Amino acid sequence: MDLNADLGQAFGSWTMSGDAAMVQLVTSANVACGFHAGDPVTMLDACRAAYELDVTVGAHLGYRDLAGFGLRALDASFDELFGDVLYQLGALDGVAHAVGASVDYVKPHGALYETLMHDAEQASAVVAAVGAYDPGLPILGYPGSELLKQARAAGHPVFVEAFPDRAYRADGSLVPRQQEGAVLHDVDTVVERAVRLAAKGEVVAVDGSVLQVRPDSLCLSGGTPAAVAMAARVRAGLEEAGVELESFA
Secondary structure, eight states: OEEEEEEOOOBTTBOOTTHHHHTTTOSEEEEEOSSSSOOHHHHHHHHHHHHHTTOEEEEEEOOSOTTTTTOSOOOOOHHHHHHHHHHHHHHHHHHHHHTTOOEEEEEEOHHHHHHTTTOHHHHHHHHHHHHHHOTTOOEEEOTTOHHHHHHHHTTOOEEEEEOTTBOBOTTSOBOOTTSTTSBOOOHHHHHHHHHHHHHHSEEEOTTSOEEEOOOSEEEOOOSSHHHHHHHHHHHHHHHHTTOOOOOOO
16 A cells, blocks of 8 residues: 655755654655646755655645645646646756656645646646656556546556545545545554555444445545554554565556
8 A cells, every 4th residue: 555645845945844754654746747746956855865765755745825825726727737736746856866766656735736726728738748748657546536537548558546534425525625524634544544555445434334345545644743653553553464565657
């Protein structure tokens, strides 16, 4: 099972703690590419740390929205999003190569991630851009999303992820963060859900129904000391359960 987390999300004097500890816990690092977060030095630091620890680097693609941390949906045209994705891939790939690493997959961030679950036009722009950059580049995303449907049809390797610390609806979607109970904070509960997802490919929804997810990767929240402590417990729980941890890419 792969463990992924978002890294390299500082920008200038605005810092985000936890990267140094989190990179030691994951097998894949989603590194911000400068649009929703991340500056050249931060990107270099994240790629260098990942390379030194044999952690796979992925491009964490977002809307051009530094002020909103990429959490605001933008009505971008096909050409705008196509160009923005190419720009981000080229930036991170150049930085990664400078420290001996490479960009081995892509994953959308924030509002772009949510939009690509259902928006066919924006999904087509992202898939076209990734394909123009590297036709064989794997794409990590949400199961059943428009992004992964189009990526699979275009011949990209696709991988699905699950979220041990997020509440799921019966239809398989995530409970929106704005709703109470959307994010789980009890460590034992999150660890149990992670082990069940890795071992059985299933998660219990808020109505008690059991969903079949079968993830290739588990996403670990980061950015705070509490999140890092939670991630450490999740990794330890998986290892104690005999789950082999390795990157999907």
